[in-house]
Structure formats: structure tokens, C-alpha cells
Amino acid sequence: MDDHLDDYMTAVARTMALPLEDAWRPAVRANLEVALRLARLVDDFPLPDELASAAVYST
Amino acid sequence: MSDTPTSMTAAEIAQAVSSRKITALAATEAALARIAVHDKVLNAFTDVTADRARARAKAVDAAIAAGQPAGPLAGVPFAVKNLFDVQGLATRAGSKINRDLPPSPRDATLIERMEAAGAVLVGALNMGEYAYDFTGENAHDGPSRNPHDPTRMAGGSSGGSGSAVGGALVPIALGSDTNGSIRVPSSFCGTFGLKPTYGRLSRARSFPFVASFDHLGPFARSVTDLALAYDAMQGPDADDPACSVQSVEPTVPLLANDVGRLRVAIAGGYFQQNLLPEAVEAVARVAKALGATQTVELPEAARARAAAFIMTTTEGAALHLDRLRKRANDFDPPVRDRLIAGAMIPAVYVDKAQKFRRWYRARVLELFQSVDVILAPATPCVAPKIGQATFTLDGVELPVRPNIGIHTQPISFIGLPVAAVPVPLEPMPIGVQIIAAPWREDIALRVAYALERMGVVAAPAPRGL
Numbered sequence: 001m002d003d004h005l006d007d008y009m010t011a012v013a014r015t016m017a018l019p020l021e022d023a024w025r026p027a028v029r030a031n032l033e034v035a036l037r038l039a040r041l042v043d044d045f046p047l048p049d050e051l052a053s054a055a056v057y058s059t
Numbered sequence: 060m061s062d063t064p065t066s067m068t069a070a071e072i073a074q075a076v077s078s079r080k081i082t083a084l085a086a087t088e089a090a091l092a093r094i095a096v097h098d099k100v101l102n103a104f105t106d107v108t109a110d111r112a113r114a115r116a117k118a119v120d121a122a123i124a125a126g127q128p129a130g131p132l133a134g135v136p137f138a139v140k141n142l143f144d145v146q147g148l149a150t151r152a153g154s155k156i157n158r159d160l161p162p163s164p165r166d167a168t169l170i171e172r173m174e175a176a177g178a179v180l181v182g183a184l185n186m187g188e189y190a191y192d193f194t195g196e197n198a199h200d201g202p203s204r205n206p207h208d209p210t211r212m213a214g215g216s217s218g219g220s221g222s223a224v225g226g227a228l229v230p231i232a233l234g235s236d237t238n239g240s241i242r243v244p245s246s247f248c249g250t251f252g253l254k255p256t257y258g259r260l261s262r263a264r265s266f267p268f269v270a271s272f273d274h275l276g277p278f279a280r281s282v283t284d285l286a287l288a289y290d291a292m293q294g295p296d297a298d299d300p301a302c303s304v305q306s307v308e309p310t311v312p313l314l315a316n317d318v319g320r321l322r323v324a325i326a327g328g329y330f331q332q333n334l335l336p337e338a339v340e341a342v343a344r345v346a347k348a349l350g351a352t353q354t355v356e357l358p359e360a361a362r363a364r365a366a367a368f369i370m371t372t373t374e375g376a377a378l379h380l381d382r383l384r385k386r387a388n389d390f391d392p393p394v395r396d397r398l399i400a401g402a403m404i405p406a407v408y409v410d411k412a413q414k415f416r417r418w419y420r421a422r423v424l425e426l427f428q429s430v431d432v433i434l435a436p437a438t439p440c441v442a443p444k445i446g447q448a449t450f451t452l453d454g455v456e457l458p459v460r461p462n463i464g465i466h467t468q469p470i471s472f473i474g475l476p477v478a479a480v481p482v483p484l485e486p487m488p489i490g491v492q493i494i495a496a497p498w499r500e501d502i503a504l505r506v507a508y509a510l511e512r513m514g515v516v517a518a519p520a521p522r523g524l
Contacts, residue, residue: 012403016380019387024396031400034461035372038365039408042415045362053413 005029064089069135069230069284073177076123076134083119083134087112087179090136094181094228097524101204103213103222105141106148106183112136115179130177131287131311137231140217141183142190143167143275144264152266153186153216155199155389156382167264168299169233169275169292176291181229184219188391190235190268191375191398192216193243193463194445198391202445206248206521207487211442214244214463217278221248224278226521231288232278235262237269238367239437239467241276245479246490247442249519250278251285251507256497257474259305260289263298269374270301271413272367272471280518282508285478286310289500310501314508321502323351324426326435326494329360330466333452335440337489341482342436345491348515349506355430358422359415363469366412366419368461370472372401373409393460420473427496432506436466437479437490470494478503480516488519 009029013020020028064072064086075081091109098104116134123129139145142152144163151157170180185203187195195218196202203218205211206226213222217234221244224232234241236254245252253276260275267273277288293307325331325346331339346352357363376383376398383402387395426433439452439462449456470477470492478493478500493510495503510516 009403013399016402017384018380018399018402019384020399024392024399027393027396028399028403031372031397032403035369035400035404038368039404039412041362041365042369042412043408045359045411045415045418047411047414047418051414051417053410053417 005032065093065227068281069132069279069287072135072230073131073133076119077129079123083116083179084113086134087116087136087181090181090229097226097228100209100524101206101222101226101228102201103184103203103219103226103228104138104182105151105185105200105219108145108180108182112179112181115174119177119179130175132173132291133177135178135231136181136229137173137178137233138182138184138223138229139170139180139233140186140220140235142186142235142266143170143233145170145180145183148183150266152190153188153197156386157266163264165264168261168296172292173288178231184223184232186219187216188394189379190216190237190240191394192460193239194460195221195244196445204445205442206523207519208442208523210444211487212247212445214247214442216240217244220278221245221250224248224250224280225518226524227280230280230284233275234278235265236274236276236471237272238371238471239464241278242437242467242477242479242490242492243463245278245481246437249481249483249488250280251282251481251518252276252278252479253285253289253500254471254477255289255500256476258301258303259500260292261296261299261302263296267378269371271370271374272474274471282504282511283311283314286314286504305498308501310504313501314505316505318505318509321431321506322429323349323432323434324353324355324430325351326357326433327354328356330357330435333439333465334436337441337484338436338439341484341489341491342434344482344515345480345510346434348510348513351434355426355433357426357469359419360469362415363419363472364465366415367468367472369404369408369412372397373404376401416472423473424496431495431502433494435470435492435494437492438463439465441487441489467492476500476503478507480507480510481518482515483517483519486522
């Protein structure tokens, strides 16, 4: 995916009508790379299919 | 007891006002005078509500003179991070954009509760833009500065709250903590801070950031003051859908209870890595004082921090999506760039982060079957210099801003209550997290109180003023 990250950023920005000026691209990309690295760390962790999201403590 | 209002604790001020030794107006004027002198250096305040404060103080004095019961915070000056709605002010949340909002029609719930207890709001405080910050720096208002060395960061995002209390401009301030924004400035500025259980204190009429784990809470210069503020703010609130229906559970009467039977453990593994020597020393001092030798491992803490990061950047992006489209150039550029990147994260990762949170929370709660308290560093180091971009942790050079909160994020991610306590090292203080099970703020505060009584933790006099 990294090889295509600039293309991905362009496509998402266009699809979501988000501004993405050329001057901002290096910083946005750097942030995106960090976030995706951390997202993959979470993704790698096996979770049971039936697990539901956390909510508010009730007791 | 100290003898001038600016050197008195909140408890001392309330006692003196209640017994008519001083007036609420005198306490308020003293705070306003100290703010006028020292905020030129600290830049903690964005708004000083002097007229409102004087009117409120006179009302407190009039009520006491008429024989009405004085509240537990009678005449105590306090200030709030500028993401709390203050009637008559636009809630800027550290941004340029929000200054165009209309004035708030009503105070935040927590301000109303503080004033119902007799406290006097004196102003609103500087913060990192939209709370997406650990430094206390702000592109629009300038940085809030550290009261022990104004060349150093106050910490963020509640930088003004840490600076104002650490600098003794006010005895109590309120802030918010999503990933560490009460605990980090408490650590850097040498104050006590309480991040309560998620859902304990109402967030109604405050500007959000990450609703899944946004918390509000107090800063103070003593544990008693922290508990007084916390107790005054407890209670259900239908205006915040996450606010629990828990009944009020006062902590002040419990502070002096013995802590000798509490099972105290030190967080190991992840929480003993990426630390400079001062953070190691601070945890060691607290652990020794409490006789803690057992170590517990919070499982998958690094992954918990990663999941917190993903939920933060994506929920933040969702919150600001329309502002990014319409006013991108009015953001602080680094905040804008983080939020745009957050908008580009696939939703499947967010869902997995939320589900991981459920797994992680269950595993951590199991630890509390065998321990009552877990100790962990609040920050990897003392306050860095303002503008410092990198630091070296465990031999690796890392960017400062996102890594200041690496030890706080895995805790707030699952909403555990934490008292941040200041260890007064020289030349700069640093904090330790006292972490308890959900709804056991009383335990965290009791341990903090015991440490304070032992002289192990204390809010140092501001060294930079």
C-alpha cells in the first residue's frame, strides 16, 4: 500500500471533498504512515468474532 | 495555615471565608492581582472574567452574611480550560475558528456545580488547539509556560490549567483528559490532577474531542483541594449521555483512611520502557513510600496505545470534517495535517480498535482482582523546552509531541480513574500515575493523600516566577 499512498491520499481527498494542498502532502503523508503502522498493529491482534465494542462502565 | 489568599489552599480559603475571617471578594481580588502580575509570563489565561468574578464573590459574601450555609468551596477562585462553555464567551477550544461562535448562553455543568459549592470563576485558560496536543503550545494564543521554568512546556492539552495552578494563580482549575491532557500538564507543572472514571463527571456544555474517552477533571495544589473540587462536581447529568447515574460518593471524608492494607503494584513492561532517569526515580520514590514491590503487566499496552491513537485521530477527524473542508487554513497547520490524515484511515481499523478496547479492558480489569492500585509514570521526562521537536528514549530519537503521552494513553483508553501526583525533584517536578479500578477514585485519592502526608509528593512553589 505504501507505494500507492500518494495515489490513495489523492483519491480519498477527492472522494471526501477534503482539501489537500501540495504543501501539506508531506506532513499529511507522514501522519498517515504513522497511523497506518499503528492500525496494522491493532489489526494483527486476533480477536473473537463475537466481541462487541466497549461501552460505558455501568457498575 | 498560610495567611494570604494567594498562598492559601482552597480548603483554607473556604474555611476563612465561611468563618468571615476574609471575604470571598478579598480572595477573588488577590487571585486577580496575581493573575495580572504573573500571567504576563505564564500566558495561562485567555480570558479573565473579573467583573463576573467580583459579582459572584459579593453574592457569596452576602449569602454568608445573611446566615445561609457556606459551600465547601466558599470564595475559592478557580478557572477552566477554554473548552468549557462560559456564559457570555465563545468557547474557543484553543482554536481560531471557534472564536466566530456566538457567546455561550449557559455555563458548563461543572462550572455550575463548582459555583453552587461557593467557588468563584475568574477566567478561561489556554490550551492546545482542539485538545489535540501534549505540549501546551498554541499557534493562535502562544504557549502556556511552565511556572518552574518559563522556557519549558506546560504540557497539554490543558496547558493553561497546569500553568495557572502550578504558578499558584488559582488554587483549582478544571481541564480535560482524552489521552493524558490532565496528567501530562500536572506532571510538567508539579500539580495534582484527577482524571476520574469515564462517565463519572458530566461533560455537558464542553467542546468535545474524542467522545469515546473524553474526561473532565480538576487540578489542585493539594489532595484535599483536588477531592473538594471532585466531590463538588459529582452526580448524574442527563445533558451528557455518557455520564453515569452513579450516586455522589464523597471522597473528602475518606482521605485519611489507612492505606496500609491496599495492594499496590508497579506497572511493568511497557511502563518501564521509554523513560528518562527522572521518571524512573519518581516512580521508585512513590513505590518505596508505599512499600510496593510487586510488578504487574498490563497486557498488550503498546497495542492499546496504538488503538487509542487510531480512535483519537479518526474521531477527531470526524468531529472536524466540515471545518477541514471549509476553513482548513484557519487551523494550526500541524493539527490540520493530523486531522486530514485521520480522515483517511479506513473504517475497518477503527472498528477493530474499538473491539480491541473491549478485550484490553477485560484483561486489565482482571488485574484489579489481585491489586487495588497500579503505579505508572505520568510522562517519560520532565517538561521539555518549548519548541523542542525531538527527544531520545531508550536510545531512539523520537518526536516529542506524540510521545509525551505514551504512558497515559493506555490508561485513559479504558477510562480508569487516575490521580496524578507531583514528585518535587530538582530542578523540575515530574508526576506519577496512581491508577485504580473503575469508580474507585476514593482509593486513588487516599493513596495520593497518604503520599502527601509522608512528604513524598507535593506541589512545589513556583520556581520560575
